[in-house]
Amino acid sequence: MRLTRYFLPTMKETPAEAQIASHRLMLRAGMIRQASAGIYSWLPLGYKVLKNIERIVHEEQQRAGAIPVMMPTIQSADLWRESGRYDAYGPEMLRIKDRGDRDMLYGPTNEEQITEIAKAGLKSYRDLPVNLYHIQWKFRDEVRPRFGVMRGREFLMKDAYSFDIDRENAERSYNRMFVSYLRTFERLGLKAVPMRAESGPIGGDMAHEFLILAETGESEVFLDRTLADLTLGERGLDYADDAEMAAIRGDWTASYARTEDEHDAAAFEAEVPEERRVTARGIEIGHIFYFGTKYSEPFGASVVNAEGASVPLHGGSYGIGVSRLVGGIIEASHDDKGIIWPESVAPFQVAVVNLKQGDAESDAACESLYERLGAMGIEVLYDDRNERAGGKFATVDLIGCPWKVVVGPRGLKEGTVELGNRRTGETENLSADALVNRLAAQFGHG
């Protein structure tokens, strides 16, 4: 993309209403624009990041066997009356009357709707397990929306729902999602730690929140440092292998890790040696839990088991805050110049900065690099504006492209361009050919 043909309304000043880094940086980088309190438009740069995250979430959900669907945003209140949640849900639920004066609502979540779908479509134990998910806009009418997309009212969320014949099989579904969340967050460049969550109506230990550690986190967290060092890395995963899934969940839950709501100071001290005790702040980016027959019973969502008896489905639900992740990644990865994107979600992997727009040799070198890198499938932003170098660098650093290619007459005279890494700040002069080869290798086209 040529910047002169793009729509990137960056801001020099820091907007006064933004209290945290991600909110400030998303506004300054022209990623979002507030439409109303807690409701944002995603401008081109923000949209690209959102879509990159969404794509990774889709891929990892499907790899773990979940099947995509799309449920509508507007739900009937009657559906929620069946589960008893219509009256129980607080004023965060956006209640609506349609033109026929029927009670509707903008879905904050979809357990009722998916249970109705499962009831209609699942008849026999042979139809199980099934895990259906969607990535859809949801609405929670927060009384005090703030922190930009971190606590907005309209937000994009992935929610998956598993259906199994009994608790034991539901646990297998739970473990697959548990592992898939680890993989998803690693691909997003995040260090996410699963923490025991309030178990809700069912009890037991099948409820986890996934948090990333960041100074601006909304919750205090306590964990064993061992967990912060665990990683799946390049390890191959076989989601059909129930024992492997259970073992991975075991590894990630063997050590103490809890949010302040679940924290037990005595247990923390007893279980974790002092030098490994970490107290930090965390941002919740995922939440998974097993809810048993909580919804299948009121809805009569049953299947016939192997013995011919009708039994209620056992369910779990698995959420990832997709739009929230955009803010979460920035909270975890920025500096005072701007955002530092992990390569997997960067809106542009490479920025080409022309130091002397209008200089025939510089223009030609930039055009050639822009073309060659683009032809390899690398997303390149070419800053072709008539602007001073300082302004161009400020923009590129603000929007956080992982790699910066600087082209100017002085370097070209010596046959070189400069390659800079946003995260490390390291730069290197090399020939255009060497640079193309280096980036090709970096992005797997080597």
Next chain:
Amino acid sequence: MRLTRYFLPTMKETPAEAQIASHRLMLRAGMIRQASAGIYSWLPLGYKVLKNIERIVHEEQQRAGAIPVMMPTIQSADLWRESGRYDAYGPEMLRIKDRGDRDMLYGPTNEEQITEIAKAGLKSYRDLPVNLYHIQWKFRDEVRPRFGVMRGREFLMKDAYSFDIDRENAERSYNRMFVSYLRTFERLGLKAVPMRAESGPIGGDMAHEFLILAETGESEVFLDRTLADLTLGERGLDYADDAEMAAIRGDWTASYARTEDEHDAAAFEAEVPEERRVTARGIEIGHIFYFGTKYSEPFGASVVNAEGASVPLHGGSYGIGVSRLVGGIIEASHDDKGIIWPESVAPFQVAVVNLKQGDAESDAACESLYERLGAMGIEVLYDDRNERAGGKFATVDLIGCPWKVVVGPRGLKEGTVELGNRRTGETENLSADALVNRLAAQFGHG
């Protein structure tokens, strides 16, 4: 995808509430499930088709220079008061009060919102042209929702908005979208005809609806047969070439084509020789128009022109009914057995039917084909159920996979499997290797 691991709740009976083929077939094929009147959940099969259409629309929008964004579904009523449309819009607008008693609405369209974004981000004629689009859920509270996704209340729509310095440049933007719509609909396997539409507040000839011809169309249309025969084919398009764009629009608007609202019987007879006069029914799938300064003036959305004067932006808007297209394609392409998908949007390009599940040789042959075709990136549905051949064929024909591979003991004894084409009904026996090569060539992996 193995059918036994999929979620495909097909129906044998035709649902009584469905009046038209696409509604009936989408329900029977397990593509959608009604959530409330005019509001549908997209089940796995329907979701795949919806996403395939969305992907093609995205690609063609971006090829024509439009930039993706994402505006929220919930808008502030104040924004619509600025344009005067809040009171003017009828009861189809879903009006909402949030918990703070503020007037909000579920967006039926986004002219106001995008104009506010353009106003904030565009300063100079040098920032133009810009065309921003999104694909987002919208809501129109139809008094009598019917025809399934063809006239639902919650629907997915692509809407693009162009901004230019004057009418002449706006026409260039208009022409790019005009041509891109022709390409988009051709890629979707549709024969779409642009027809002069009511020009609205601006007057002039920059307003077109795109309709496909189908017996169940909502509107009577009148056209010169010449238009039904025009096609872009494999022609390369240079969207930067304004003259080429204008010429293509010229070709497609040189002959008479109007909906009943715009029809002029005298002109039809005068302009079109009798043997070329076609009267048919049409389904609107796209709508483009130039609206000048209608929104930029009330919003004060201006830029500085080359002479340093502040001038209001000239706008156009360009819609495609993405969810409606799923129904439209089915209306245009089905038979009494079910849907016939164009390859570009088919949820699965190939269905593998195992005639004797559990027979070692048949199972092995199916597994091998499933694997080999999948490895080429072809989406394959493997019907691995324990069911009679008749039931399997009925399912595969109903859901409309373009290609069917039938594997059974009798054929395998002679070293062959059967390849069938859903549209033509033609079948052929060939070796597994020959079949893989044939499909590889068909899908561009030859």
